[in-house]
Amino acid sequence: MKKLELVNYKLPKHAYKKANREHIVISNSLKRQFAVTETNQVWSGDVTFVSTGNRWAYLVVVIDLFAQKPIGWVISHSPNI
16 A cells, blocks of 8 residues: 555544434334235335435335335425335
C-alpha cells in the first residue's frame, strides 16, 4: 500500500439510539411452521429502504405464503404507512 500511496480509511462506529419506550411484543403464531395448505391462510410482510434519487423511501410488500407471490405493496417517504 505504501508503494502505491494508498491510505486505509476506516468508517467510525455507528452510534445506536437508546429506545425511550418499551417495544410492543407480538407472539410468534407460526413458530416457523410455513407449510400453508390454502391461499389467504398466512400473509407475510417486509419493510425495506430504497433510494429514490435524492432521498430514501420505505417499501412495504405483503405476500401470500401459499402462492408465494406479492398481494400488495406501497412506497412511502414516511414510516406511517
